[in-house]
Amino acid sequence: MALQGKVETEVEIKVPADKFYNIWSKQAHHVPTASPNNVEAVHVHEGDWETEGSIKVWKYNIDGRPEEVKEKVVLNDEDKSVTMIGLEGHAMQEYKTINVVLHANPKGEGSSLVKVRIEYEKIKEDIPTPNNYLNFFVNLTKDIEAHHLKG
Template sequence: MTLYGKLETDVEIKVPADKFHELFSSRPHHVSRASPHIVQACKLHEGDYGKPGRIVIWSYVHDGKAKTAKELIEAIDEEKNSITFRVLEGDILDEYKSFVVTFQVTPNDTGNVVHWTFEYEKLSEEVAHPETLLQLAVDVSKDIEAHLITA
């Protein structure tokens, strides 16, 4: 068995791609307003919002437990509405040697699609693939959609 993995999913949203992207790139601390039952906080640790190289610390709930993740923003592409995050520290690294999250928002016939990609290396074969974390990304995406629609 391989320890490396990749999971992907699409989430259809009915809000502008640039608005969804901008929330994560320039105002990630507002994600907790959109999805307070999942994301408790996002604090800037280093760097500037909207810029690659920024490090943020997320406080969130996963599988009913409070968790944290310190993430480096590796890439932000305003034209493609994509962002790549690398987990540097936190609960995720209790099970994964490396964990990279990328999302890109693109238009479709009914609005836009958020394409989430998780690339990871498990610490051992006993570690499950991160399907529940991927579902968390889907749930947060839907919460952000609802928040942006009412804003």
């Protein structure tokens, strides 16, 4: 069994790719409002909301339990992708590395195809693949879509 790997999926949403990318790259503080059942809070630990390399602390619920993660963001404006690099927190108890990549691709008028990928390295072999985190980000993406459609 491999310790390193990735899990990924795609989600089609009725949110323009620029708008979806902008939420994650410049307005992450809106995510708890868009998905209050999943994300309790987020705050800037170092830097600001818009600068690559800024560090944020997220409080969220996964599998019915509260967790926290400190992450550093890497932005690719041209590609409309955001990479969140896990630095410390609950996930780091099972994974040596865990990075979430959200990549918004334009798809028709006012919609996009969001690729959600989690790259990870387990601390030991019997740790499960992080499918629960993949599902968490799929749910966040759908909640952002619903929040956008509400206006």
